Amino acid sequence: MNSFKAVFKRELKGYFITPVAYVFLVIFLFFAGYLPFRQGFFQYRQADLVLFFRNLPLLFVFMVPCVAMRLWAEERKSGSIELLFSLPVTVPQAVLGKFFAAWVFLLIALALTITMPITVIYLGVPDIGLIITGYLGAALMAGAFLAIGCFFSALTKNQVISFILSVAALAVLVYASMPTTLNYLSGFLPAAMVSAIEPMSLLNHYESIQKGLIRLNDIIFFSLLIIGAGLASVIILDERKAG
């Protein structure tokens, strides 16, 4: 447990002693604010954050891999992975420490968007419950994206490759249920397969939480995704930490 805490602390501090955190936060907050405004945040004339939450999956597809890509690829590239795993740290402890540090960092980024709910609360009477479930969904989605990004970072020592693979995998997961994607797939896949792909999409589960519904199957979906990708990272690192 102490090793987990040590890795977690070092990793979280690591974001803030380099410019990574500040560059990330500025870009993320800019787009998190800019996209809903561009789509008519005020013209919409409703006191809710639907437009804000609707844009987050797209933003996360690009921004979360930026946070995740360095987690293991950098350790491999610099050789510090050899130092880490010659200390009394197990692979699961290290994976969890890094994952939670990066997740907390993403939650800090999300927390800094507090100006959006403050704006709608100031201007109208929004449904607070809906805003809270919106943030819960966004936090879960960030965690799931991060776990997948962490897995691709464990696969390679090249951060660019890790980033590209993560973006591609996340884009597939997010957009698998878009009507255009499903229409395209139904052109050559049997109907049963297309209907099997649809519930795999992250967007469906995210949107159901955005409606204020916290369904067990949505929570299980995100949890399984995080646990599965985390376990895959542990296996990969255990097998080829020196590679």
Place this chain on the structure above:
Amino acid sequence: MITVKQLRRTFGPIIAVDSISFDAKKGQVLGFLGPNGAGKSTAMRMLACFLRPDSGSASICEHDILKEPVEVRKNIGYLAENAPAYSEMTVGSFLNFICDVRQITGKNRKKALDKIVSTCSIESVYHQSIETLSKGYCRRVGLAQALIHDPPVLILDEPTDGLDPNQKYQVRQLINNMAKDKCIIISTHILEEVEAVCDRAIIISRGQILVDSTPQQLKEQYNCGLDEVFRKITRKKSA
């Protein structure tokens, strides 16, 4: 303290370490010698539980490297080949991280840090980030992290590489001072270092142990300096 039995590791078609066996006791300084690519670093990485062997076993302080890797790592101080560290951290925060992981807390931490910082002569760079340090200082920081918990077993991969002659002398003195109470394995290319600090030398080439003797015996047996002995033994193997 260290028992190695038939340890073997391959990378694809390359046999890096080919069924090596040896023992080392407390109070011994074992020099691992060999040409580049001989398998020294791979063997050390396996002992430090960073790499898993394909076959064979090893134990350090009665703990098996495969069954109890965390216990093994608690008992060793390991300095890897290029002294890797987290370059964005300052020396102080890096050593504090090592203390966190090794569970050195409170007064013990302060004592350990004070001692190691002066032992490795890194006072002047304590608040500097590691990426700004010279190679010699990086290695000294690496040495500091390996020694901070005063482990009974030390595995040092080329500990004096990149150091200036004064620093080399200091590190050798340090190793000599610690030798009584610890079991130390060092790998090196510098044969004068073997004479200066090691009481036993293992020459390894192409993953196999060719010689396991003392530097003195080797010189007497071949009737020449260690440089010449090293060339004769490793060339014979290459041929």
